[in-house]
Amino acid sequence: MKDPIDRAMQRVQQYWYRDGLFEIGAAVIFAVLGLYFYLTATLPEGSGLKSLLESSFVLLIVGGSFLGGWMLRFLKQRITYPRTGYVSYRKRTGKYQWIMIILTMIVSGITAAMLINTPGSLDMMPAATGVILGIILIFFSFRGGAIRFLTLGLLSILVGLGLSMAGFGNYLGLAYYYFIICIFLLLSGGIALFNYLRTTEPPSAETD
């Protein structure tokens, strides 16, 4: 059982997710990914744009992550920090950040190579994606303690598996997966943001 000090420290970690902006930001990235896979699925074979899209997948993931992080910080500065205060979390060491960037690039690269070179594997991509992202979301729920991430994680696994089992593999299945999870993320983040705005005082001009 956690003591009051542990609970206080856990609440500090949960604060990042309290306003729902994390999910709203993630929903935007998922919408972009859904659009990417939809275009890749519907553009004719041999088209220049399709080749360009397939070869820029890694850039999309890395660039999207940086852009998503910037957008999240921007929104927090305007919505969250004036209402309930500013927190700067301890940064991981430079070595950790480089490891995460390299790992992301490797996973993205392997995924892109597999998509291009092994057509048969595409049928299971929605399931694989749903399970991997589901596990990540469930990890967030245990780390931050937000029950809604556990729900989102389970939904991700169900949607991914469901799409693959229903025969929606390939790029189109991935597009549907990202669009569906985008909707769930928007709902989850939207409800959290609504509750946050309803239960907190708007910013005042008073000094500390």
Added chain:
Amino acid sequence: MAGIADIDRIVHEPARLMILAILYTVESADFLYLQNETSLTKGNLSSHLSKLEEAGYIEVVKTYRGKIPLTICRLTENGRNAFANYRKQLKQFVDENL
């Protein structure tokens, strides 16, 4: 009792302990966040922050966000060590005696 007698009383006070627990988890936090999390009044929080600053456990930086004054607090290395030692002492005392 010897183990608990020499406990750091600056840290041991409940409001200051909560402030240190919050700051231990982050790089820094502003006054508004600490006030919301501790439910202390402005005056009370200011008083406790002053005591922690005098003890060398936190540093307080006054800056601006646009035109609005902002007070940022962060633990010093001494403060981080003091909080960690306090928790270790308390845990040791509980393990040995309860």
